[in-house]
Amino acid sequence: MKKDLISISDLSQQEMEEIFALTDELKKDSLQYSSVLKGKTLALIFQKPSNRTRVSFAVGMFSLGGLSIYLGPAEISLGVREATKDVAMTLSRYVDGIVFRTYEHKNILELAKYSSVPVINGLSDLLHPCQALADLYTLRERWGSFRGRVLAYVGDGNNVTHSLLYGCSKAGLNFNIATPRNFEPKKDIVSSAKSFAVISGAKINLSNNPLKACKDADAIYTDVWTSMGREKEAKARKKIFHDFQVNKKLLSYAKKDCLIMHCLPAHRQEEITAEVMDSNNSIIFDQAENRLHVQKAILLKLLKPVIRKS
Ligand code: CP
Numbered sequence: 389m390k391k392d393l394i395s396i397s398d399l400s401q402q403e404m405e406e407i408f409a410l411t412d413e414l415k416k417d418s419l420q421y422s423s424v425l426k427g428k429t430l431a432l433i434f435q436k437p438s439n440r441t442r443v444s445f446a447v448g449m450f451s452l453g454g455l456s457i458y459l460g461p462a463e464i465s466l467g468v469r470e471a472t473k474d475v476a477m478t479l480s481r482y483v484d485g486i487v488f489r490t491y492e493h494k495n496i497l498e499l500a501k502y503s504s505v506p507v508i509n510g511l512s513d514l515l516h517p518c519q520a521l522a523d524l525y526t527l528r529e530r531w532g533s534f535r536g537r538v539l540a541y542v543g544d545g546n547n548v549t550h551s552l553l554y555g556c557s558k559a560g561l562n563f564n565i566a567t568p569r570n571f572e573p574k575k576d577i578v579s580s581a582k583s584f585a586v587i588s589g590a591k592i593n594l595s596n597n598p599l600k601a602c603k604d605a606d607a608i609y610t611d612v613w614t615s616m617g618r619e620k621e622a623k624a625r626k627k628i629f630h631d632f633q634v635n636k637k638l639l640s641y642a643k644k645d646c647l648i649m650h651c652l653p654a655h656r657q658e659e660i661t662a663e664v665m666d667s668n669n670s671i672i673f674d675q676a677e678n679r680l681h682v683q684k685a686i687l688l689k690l691l692k693p694v695i696r697k698s
């Protein structure tokens with residue numbers, strides 16, 4: 389694996405499967421790994437709010453025997469108090485890895501360029517790789533294999549969509565996306581995903597029609613209509629995305645046992661109804677839980693401890 393985890397496009401299908409196989413082991417017997425990261429430290433630089441990413445990395449690091457240090461916007465004031473390059477070169481002398489959540493994706497690339505330690509993308513405006521890896525792991529856990537399955541994504545073509553595009557196309561999972569016009573995922577990401585899909589056999593379909601995307605789907609996924617940093621657009625987006633709500637009617641177009649997914653945080657009754665979110669089809673909180681297990685596997689892969697199970 390590369391030094392950093394910035395995008396799923398940097399992972400081979402085999403590396404992704406290795407992360408999933410290690411996650412299986414960690415889930416089965418986490419105590420065996422309770423001191424493998426003893427003496428290792430992880431900085432968590434967060435320029436945006438977080439529940440799942442922050443807590444799962446902190447708990448994950450602790451449960452592997454290591455220490456995490458949270459650095460919120462007030463502490464580091466990245467790019468204002470100090471240049472990103474200088475933060476990277478300083479932290480690299482203290483810690484063994486850095487998780488970074490930021491706005492512009494180029495900030496992550498810069499931090500990674502000047503860090504001698506691994507940098508993990510904890511979400512940028514462009515990508516959310518740790519989320520998509522946990523999502524794919526959750527589906528793999530349910531289905532055993534991705535072959536012949538269809539995941540439908542309904543809503544904004546955002547950071548989560550982009551990482552799912554890379555993940556599905558690498559893993560061989562057919563992926564239908566329905567967004568309103570002008571909210572499609574970025575063309576260059578779609579085009580790279582389509583080239584990965586040629587190798588894996590996945591089919592990638594884009595449309596502006598949620599019913600078409602969800603027809604006979606095995607799983608339906610949605611995310612907030614307004615991502616962090618775009619709050620000013622929230623009112624306008626509510627109107628534009630009105631027909632893209634994941635509700636019972638939309639679900640009726642999918643397979644009977646269709647799974648429901650959301651990366652969280654969710655706005656109940658906006659992009660998804662509470663009824664669907666709380667239904668038996670929902671695996672939303674399994675996804676949230678698996679963030680912890682998958683990220684522990686990522687930490688073990690990148691921080692490269694000599695594994696002597698206790
Ligand atoms: N899904 C996710 O990344 O949640 P947080 O923003 O709470 O970390």
Ligand code: NVA
Binds near residue numbers: 511547611612615
């Ligand atoms: N697209 C959302 C994901 C939150 C985990 C955002 O960027 O706010």
